[in-house]
Amino acid sequence: MLTTKDLGVANEELGSGTVFADENGARPHTVVASKRISIFGLGYVGAVSLACLARDGHRVIGVDIDPVKLELIRNRKSPILEEGIQELMRDVVNSGRVSVTADAAEAMRETELSFVCVGTPSAANGSQDLTAILRLAEQIGAALALKDEFHTVVIRSTVQPGTVEDQIEPILERASGKKAGVDFGVCFQPEFLREGSSIRDYDHPPYTIVGGNCEAAVQKVRELFQHLDSRFLVTNIRVAETLKMACNAFHALKITFANEIGRVSQSMGIDAHEVMRLVCADKRLNISPAYLKPGFAFGGSCLPKDLRALTNIAKQNDIVLPMLSSLLASNRVHIDHAVDKILKLGRPKVGMLGLSFKTGTDDLRESPLVLVAKRLLGEGCELRIFDPEVQLSRLLGANRSYIDANIPHLGSLLCGSIDEMIGPSDVILVGLQQSALNDALQALVRPEQLVIDLVNLPNRDLLRCRYEGICW
Numbered sequence: 001m002l003t004t005k006d007l008g009v010a011n012e013e014l015g016s017g018t019v020f021a022d023e024n025g026a027r028p029h030t031v032v033a034s035k036r037i038s039i040f041g042l043g044y045v046g047a048v049s050l051a052c053l054a055r056d057g058h059r060v061i062g063v064d065i066d067p068v069k070l071e072l073i074r075n076r077k078s079p080i081l082e083e084g085i086q087e088l089m090r091d092v093v094n095s096g097r098v099s100v101t102a103d104a105a106e107a108m109r110e111t112e113l114s115f116v117c118v119g120t121p122s123a124a125n126g127s128q129d130l131t132a133i134l135r136l137a138e139q140i141g142a143a144l145a146l147k148d149e150f151h152t153v154v155i156r157s158t159v160q161p162g163t164v165e166d167q168i169e170p171i172l173e174r175a176s177g178k179k180a181g182v183d184f185g186v187c188f189q190p191e192f193l194r195e196g197s198s199i200r201d202y203d204h205p206p207y208t209i210v211g212g213n214c215e216a217a218v219q220k221v222r223e224l225f226q227h228l229d230s231r232f233l234v235t236n237i238r239v240a241e242t243l244k245m246a247c248n249a250f251h252a253l254k255i256t257f258a259n260e261i262g263r264v265s266q267s268m269g270i271d272a273h274e275v276m277r278l279v280c281a282d283k284r285l286n287i288s289p290a291y292l293k294p295g296f297a298f299g300g301s302c303l304p305k306d307l308r309a310l311t312n313i314a315k316q317n318d319i320v321l322p323m324l325s326s327l328l329a330s331n332r333v334h335i336d337h338a339v340d341k342i343l344k345l346g347r348p349k350v351g352m353l354g355l356s357f358k359t360g361t362d363d364l365r366e367s368p369l370v371l372v373a374k375r376l377l378g379e380g381c382e383l384r385i386f387d388p389e390v391q392l393s394r395l396l397g398a399n400r401s402y403i404d405a406n407i408p409h410l411g412s413l414l415c416g417s418i419d420e421m422i423g424p425s426d427v428i429l430v431g432l433q434q435s436a437l438n439d440a441l442q443a444l445v446r447p448e449q450l451v452i453d454l455v456n457l458p459n460r461d462l463l464r465c466r467y468e469g470i471c472w
């Protein structure tokens with residue numbers, strides 16, 4: 001299995017590039033070598049890929065089951081409406097590098113690499129309807145059986161994680177009688193184009209991501225896209241499949257966020273555009289990787305309180321905010337997930353490293369770790385807590401009241417050292433990250449103990465004990 005690695009800016013490898021000038025006006029592009037490519041499915045993704053790959057100097061055969069689309073392309077017309085596509089389709093068909101057919105076997109025979117771009121629409125129950133892609137896999141597999149040449153199949157349709165390795169590859173192997181990763185290559189390369197600007201997006205993707213089952217197949221894709229001014233990243237197939245879904249979910253989340261902030265701002269007579277413009281002006285905490293690592297629940301004296309206030313304002317103004325109102329509930333589910341991981345072991349002795357809501361503070365207010373401790377005590381677990389920042393005698397005001405209300409006998413649970421906490425524990429819940437504590441944990445844990453990591457421990461591979469991440 002190929003692992004994630006950043007292969008750097010693609011242009012670095014372009015020393016031996018060849019320039020293909022078009023006789024018919026299509027923009028000349030630099031490619032390493034002209035390839036013979038088939039594209040299955042000539043919808044938005046397939047038609048744009050066909051036109052752009054042919055423009056880049058490759059010989060492309062388009063395949064579709066829809067005769068109308070094939071006839072349109074034969075007549076130098078695009079089957080889809082997109083900025084610049086009509087002119088580009090006319091030019092690339094005129095160049096003689098494009099042909100179309102309904103015959104999958106013929107397209108496979110004539111090419112060395114295939115892109116699969118057929119639709120994967122929603123079924124009635126919300127699952128993905130994979131009928132078209134799985135049926136096509138049968139045809140591609142049968143055609144592979146007749147080929148001596150190494151052929152690479154690149155799935156570009158969006159498919160649910162596991163589809164390529166658990167469904168498509170087995171079909172290809174069975175129908176071809178050949179071994180995936182050895183006799184033919186399979187890759188998944190998510191498509192990031194947006195309808196309306198898809199030619200521009202094809203030329204300037206955020207990055208090119210490929211998951212592949214062998215280096216030879218990945219290399220074929222790299223040769224096709226390394227001239228783009230974006231990074232070429234290699235990962236495994238399942239990650240690439242999940243990434244595509246995560247990206248689309250993130251886009252949907254951002255749109256919904258902006259719209260919910262818009263509605264609540266409007267209800268207060270506040271300029272929503274100005275609010276969101278300034279939200280986006282913060283590139284350090286807002287539009288950045290900050291807060292985007294899987295980890296533990298949020299808490300503290302600000303996020304839960306201010307979210308409650310914002311959703312309460314909306315309620316008073318008769319504004320419904322389904323997404324923002326669901327955040328605290330989702331956060332609670334994450335806390336329950338940690339507690340469930342522990343309780344499914346019976347009623348183990350638990351050691352907690354950390355109690356405050358984040359590393360570097362003794363603020364216990366709305367700390368999710370306090371809620372975990374409270375739940376575990378309620379379930380009858382024996383608990384020991386070590387947090388070097390938290391000293392009972394120094395807790396004052398609201399911080400003290402919060403802990404008195406939730407864990408009144410905290411004093412009897414706090415340990416004076418990390419050894420005292422780890423020694424008798426079956427499970428160690430790590431909610432604090434400091435290099436000295438990481439080292440101590442590494443030195444003290446025993447093979448029979450289980451560490452549940454809430455903080456992405458950097459030295460987890462060195463822990464000589466059982467290990468589970470909270471959500472990884």
Ligand SMILES: NC(=O)c1ccc[n+]([C@@H]2O[C@H](COP(=O)([O-])OP(=O)(O)OC[C@H]3O[C@@H](n4cnc5c(N)ncnc54)[C@H](O)[C@@H]3O)[C@@H](O)[C@H]2O)c1
Binds near residue numbers: 063
């Ligand atoms: N449209 C986008 O902007 C976009 C962006 C990224 C990813 N995707 C994904 O790419 C895939 C394709 O999307 P689309 O919008 O281009 O779909 P589309 O519905 O526009 O086109 C799919 C094409 O596949 C053809 N087809 C179906 N079965 C076939 C077969 N056996 N052989 C050959 N052709 C066949 C259909 O006739 C159709 O022309 C989907 O999985 C989609 O989720 C789409």
